[in-house]
Amino acid sequence: MKRLFYIFLPFLICACEDGLDDRLILKTSGEVALPEELSAGNSTIFMSSSKAYDQPSSWVTGSLLTRFTSGDALYDNARTGDDDPYTGGLGPLYAGYSCGACHKNAGRTKPTLHSVGGSGKYNFSSMLVYISRKNGALFRDYGRVLHDQSIYGVEPEGKLSVTYTEEFFEFHDGEPYALITPHYQITEWYADSIRPEDLNITVRIPLRHVGMGQMMALDHDELKKLAEQSNYPQYGISGKLNYIWERGVYQIGVSGNKAQHADLTVELGFSSDLGVTNDRYPLEVCYGQIQMMGMAMNGIQITTREMEDVDLYMHSLGVPYRRNVTDATVKWGELLFQEAKCHLCHTPTLHTRPRGAVLLNGTKLPWLGSQVIHPYSDYLLHDMGPGLDDQYVSGLAQGCEWRTTPLWGIGLQEKVNGHTYFLHDGRARNLTEAIMWHGGEGAYSRAKFSRMTQEEREALLTFLNSL
Ligand code: HEC
Ligand code: HEC
Incomplete structure (x- = not known):
């Protein structure tokens, strides 16, 4: 684990317009970090290995570090159906057997859909599948999430299967690229089969846990x-905030691919993704389903104190520093990023509010406050065109509207998770495809990118890989 040191040199107050404060942050090598390298102020960590998303920030010490380690274990331990608070409570129905099963190394687990073509009891996809009627209503016997996994003696709700159609294109200079469109289907429904005409399916790839604490400390003004x-x-281009009802309050949504949640969804994740009951969601997600009739229902399987450790773990993960910031190609790529207007949605610089963040059981994290951060997102919703429309409404977000995905840490995804699948359902197989899927409000950027020379396109991608 690497540590940062602060030295206070008031006479060296940095006059950059960025508003960087008077702290100079030293890298482990002893060099002073460059301002462009500091992705998240005092939470920046100087690491670029496969563990770079999964390290505590330097301010996590003493009892905070003990709780961080406990949260990390609660997050990562593979669970079973027994009663142990650290390893039990799984199911009866679930989508993943631990948080870390889908967010490997606090990242985005490599999806198997492309290689295996589906999910089911013995084939884990690491994706979340949301289902609804065409009019948006939920199915009584299934609920919002398709639980395609189950413990012994119980049937999964159904199985996801996917096929892809591929289209081939060329840039003006002859460089080829291809886009694949997924087609989803659900088979092996455990109860009533649902007619495809009345079924809407949307599939989501896990999000990287880069900058979760900073996202929760964003200055809402x-x-x-x-x-x-x-x-x-x-x-x-015109972005809008998502507003959602959560805990009885109508509030700004920031997390999730449609900014459909106000917090880090720890209680919901345990309940809905893992089948682990808790104070906020005391009933098993499958409660009331036909196949659960007569089955004994368990009590609370994880306490709020334990869930707060998980919340703490995610809030205090360090954000990897930006690499190769003085490289000429990276700098050129950054200019091209601005010329293509990517930065009008992927906002390079934001600030956290002075008081920092508060965890779900009331613990305060003031260290997250008053920081200059570089998420490369505006956390707003944008219409991304019919190609990315999933017909699924979440709060104010329509089917074609998505939250700008924060790009910090994106250049390390391949190292951390061993793949370069991008966009909400992982359909883009590399950065070029991700950009070429931008439609709607992103169409100007896509057109700009496709008119660049091959060298310019590569410089832009080199810049993205420095994030
Ligand atoms: C079955 C796979 C799966 C499991 C298990 C899972 N997640 Fe996720 N997670 C996802 C997916 C997919 C998304 C994106 C959801 C969306 O946009 O609708 C996500 C999103 C998130 C986000 C939002 C991140 C952001 O940038 O906005 C957080 C935080 C999160 N998960 C935490 C957890 C925690 C905590 C657990 C365990 C209690 C957990 N997840 C378990 C798949 C999973
Ligand atoms: C109109 C706003 C907007 C503009 C302009 C824009 N993006 Fe995006 N970008 C988004 C949204 C929204 C998503 C999420 C779409 C989805 O997941 O379906 C996204 C996703 C991405 C992703 C995938 C991230 C991931 O981890 O899955 C990359 C890479 C990306 N954008 C790069 C760029 C680049 C490079 C440009 C300029 C050429 C650009 N974007 C311009 C809004 C925008």
């Missing part, structure tokens, strides 16, 4: 201002 300013008719 800054986000509101950003939403007001995000109106660029000349480029066809």
